[in-house]
Amino acid sequence: MSSDNGGIIGVVNDPTSTTASGVWQQEEQYEAKVNDTWPQRPLFTTKSLRFNSGSSDYLNRTQSGAGNRKTFTFSVWLKMALDDVATDIGIFSYYNDSNNFGKIGIQGDNNQFAMYSRTSGTFNTNVQISAMARDISAWSHLVVAVDTTQSTDSNRIKFYVNGTQQTSFVSSTYPSQNTDLEFNTTHSNYVSNWNGSSQHFDGYMTEVVFIDGQQLDATSFGVTNSDGVWTPIPYTGTFGTNGFNLQFEDASSLGTDSSANGNNFTVNNLTSIDQSTDYPEVNFCTLNPLDSGGGGSYSDGNLTYQSNTADLKACASSFALNNGNTGKWYWEIKMVSKTGSVYQVGTISSTSSYTAQPYSQYSSGGQVYVNGSQVATVSTYTTNDIIGVSFDASASEVKYFKNGSLVTTQTISNPNNILMFAGSHSDSSAGHSTYSFNFGSPSFAISSGNTDGNGYGNFEYAVPSGYYALNTANLAEFG
Secondary structure (H helix, E strand, O other): OOOOOOOEEOOOOOOOOOOOOOEEOHHHHHHHHHOOOOOOOOOOOOOEEEEOHHHOOEEEEEOOOOOOOOEEEEEEEEEEOOOOOOOOEEEEEEEEEOOEEEEEEEEOOOOEEEEEEEEOOEEEEEEEEEEEOOOOOOOEEEEEEEEOOOOOHHHOEEEEEOOEEOOOEEEEEOOOOOOOOOOOOOOEEEEOOOOOOOOOOOEEEEEEEEEEOOOOOHHHOEEEOOOOOEEEOOOOOOOOOOOEEEOOOOOOOOOOEOOOOOOOOEEEOOOHHHEEOOEOOEOEOOEOHHHOEOOOEEEOOOOEEEOOOOOEEEEEEOOOEOOOOOOEEEEEEEEEEEOOOEEEEEEEEOOOOOOOOOOEEEEOOOEEEEOOEEEEEOOOOOOOOEEEEEEEOOOOEEEEEEOOEEEEEEEOOOOOOEEEEEEEEOOOOOOOEEEEEEOOOOOOOOOOOEOOOOOOOOEOOOOOOOOEOOEHHHHHHHO
16 A cells, blocks of 8 residues: 555545545544544534523424324433422423323422323323432433333333333323324423423423434433443434424524424523533532522522521532542622622531531621631622632632632631532511522623633633632542
């Protein structure tokens, strides 16, 4: 083989008189790698859509004709925002009226995934799995695979959660063989509610996929990685006539179908700020309603917290940093509104009371506390100010920034289970505060846009050099 034809098999097939077909020279391969044109696996989304039940966020579509009502598959990756939804939740549904609908959702009294189909007032399908959908700190994958032509009733409706087929059920009313279900009809089709006005989902969704005419298992949408974690992969099969794939890549057109079908959805009460980079492979820190110091309410995908009217109320994060951790971390907190007098942000131990000795605390009046003792007086802050916080786990060092400017640096002793924290201390019965957190995927508008050194995050102010957004990708590398 001559030097002109020697090379490495590549994707370029541009034969010439001196170069073999389908072959790259080594220098060409090097250039392709540098320029990121070397063959990659099929691309899929790195975005999600943040649904807020309080503002009745949802997507809807009415398809021009019915598809296969016996055989179809629905797949979604989701991250719950509330620990106990308390009421029924619609994830994906077809709705004509209360007597004619199909719904895949969460049964609110016990937080379990379920599928229903009701025709002319009678339920022909009522399948509810035993596993509970309550994890607000991680992403979960749900697949519901349907084929009513199957001779065995339990094969007609299959649930998969994080790649595992579910075999334990609270209820298991399967449809009769060859039943036409109230899915894939000409009824209105909804994502993130049941009927256009109720049972709204609270949290994040991505890779929302509907396959018309095939019953597929979870391996079409996910794979177990080298760490044993179920992770998304791009779906590469066909979609059928009414199939779609919602990936939320276009912030200006969030209902765009990424499949070749162009089965786009109408967006209701969602805006570009609701597009998120919180994604199963890059799971960002949020707030944790299970670890709330005295109550309060959560919204915007557990990124906004409003304290209630009692004395000291606080929220804490879903990620904790221990004294054995390494790494340097940065986040921002915007004060949205306030009444009363005293408000705090900072770091706190999950093992201590919110009323006793937070490890570090920056109060709105300018007081800085470490382990319960005031150590400095610095700039005050108020509504619309953004407080940046950096934490060096190795050095046990906390820095506070006000609107991008450093105000104080403090060292905390023997940190353990450090959580990100905000709270209020009112001087009246009506006192409360509202904070919005930005761990890298903000729920409030950013005017500038700054990332960390790994390219993660969307921060209002520059991330200090060597510090990173709190997400699973960064923690795996630096934590």
